[in-house]
Amino acid sequence: MEVVIRPTAERAARLVARLVADALRDNPTLVLGLATGATMEPVYAELARLHREERLDFSHCTTFNLDEYIGLAPEDPRSYHAVMREALFRHVNLGGAATHLPDGMATDVASACARYEQRIRACGGIDLQLLGIGQSGHIGFNEPLSALRSRTREKALSPVTLAQNARYFGGDPARVPRRAITMGVGTILEARRCVALVTGAHKAAILARAVEGPLGAMVSASALQLHPSCVVVSDEAAASQLSGTDYYRWTFAHEPEWQAYQDA
Numbered sequence: 001m002e003v004v005i006r007p008t009a010e011r012a013a014r015l016v017a018r019l020v021a022d023a024l025r026d027n028p029t030l031v032l033g034l035a036t037g038a039t040m041e042p043v044y045a046e047l048a049r050l051h052r053e054e055r056l057d058f059s060h061c062t063t064f065n066l067d068e069y070i071g072l073a074p075e076d077p078r079s080y081h082a083v084m085r086e087a088l089f090r091h092v093n094l095g096g097a098a099t100h101l102p103d104g105m106a107t108d109v110a111s112a113c114a115r116y117e118q119r120i121r122a123c124g125g126i127d128l129q130l131l132g133i134g135q136s137g138h139i140g141f142n143e144p145l146s147a148l149r150s151r152t153r154e155k156a157l158s159p160v161t162l163a164q165n166a167r168y169f170g171g172d173p174a175r176v177p178r179r180a181i182t183m184g185v186g187t188i189l190e191a192r193r194c195v196a197l198v199t200g201a202h203k204a205a206i207l208a209r210a211v212e213g214p215l216g217a218m219v220s221a222s223a224l225q226l227h228p229s230c231v232v233v234s235d236e237a238a239a240s241q242l243s244g245t246d247y248y249r250w251t252f253a254h255e256p257e258w259q260a261y262q263d264a
């Protein structure tokens with residue numbers, strides 16, 4: 001794992017967008033894993049700008065989102081289908097059949113989850129997976145005690161997550177769907193590269209647990225410590241409780257792979 005600290009949330013998001021754009025330019029048939037959440041919104045805005053102004057081409061790219069609420073139809077503006085349409089899909093030239101999210105309206109959820117895994121495999125696996133980290137420590141909707149080898153499945157949301165996401169449901173945690181379909185921790189760990197973006201002082205404690213704490217199911221994001229190619233990008237505020245920052249800053253300043261990103 002590497003940790004990259006940028007001065008602001010805006011610059012952290014811009015660096016993540018550049019990592020995606022460079023991966024897409026290197027491999028036009030990139031299979032891209034996507035995440036929802038407020039943290040990712042500036043990343044998608046920057047990718048939309050790169051498409052508009054620099055012709056970043058998504059026409060051969062395939063996407064898979066991490067999760068979707070159970071019981072929300074794709075037309076529902078609070079569904080992640082709708083959130084992704086508004087944030088990214090309608091602004092870039094992804095093909096009509098190229099975007100995938102779990103089916104929150106599936107009558108047979110277990111079969112829908114198995115099909116989602118099958119679809120990822122049929123596309124050759126995920127090349128680059130974007131991730132946020134929730135205040136519960138989740139990646140996707142893998143709430144505390146999610147098995148570190150879990151696959152796409154139905155999951156009950158934790159009270160911390162219901163409270164975190166209440167802002168999209170009129171501020172009332174009781175109106176947030178209680179269950180979701182999420183890629184499992186094991187599914188996420190199979191992506192060839194993981195890029196997590198974590199910004200804001202409210203994420204400082206959970207980021208320190210995820211990156212420097214013990215590996216364990218209480219903090220699903222700590223499973224990223226197992227991944228052979230994972231970078232965590234944060235702003236100064238989210239990095240404020242990390243203890244190894246001198247080393248992380250030295251690595252970003254000196255390692256060849258990061259030289260092209262110094263001004264990002």
Ligand code: PGA
Nearest residue numbers: 037038039040132133134
């Ligand atoms: P946020 O959510 O970006 O809205 O903080 C991240 C997450 O819950 O994974």
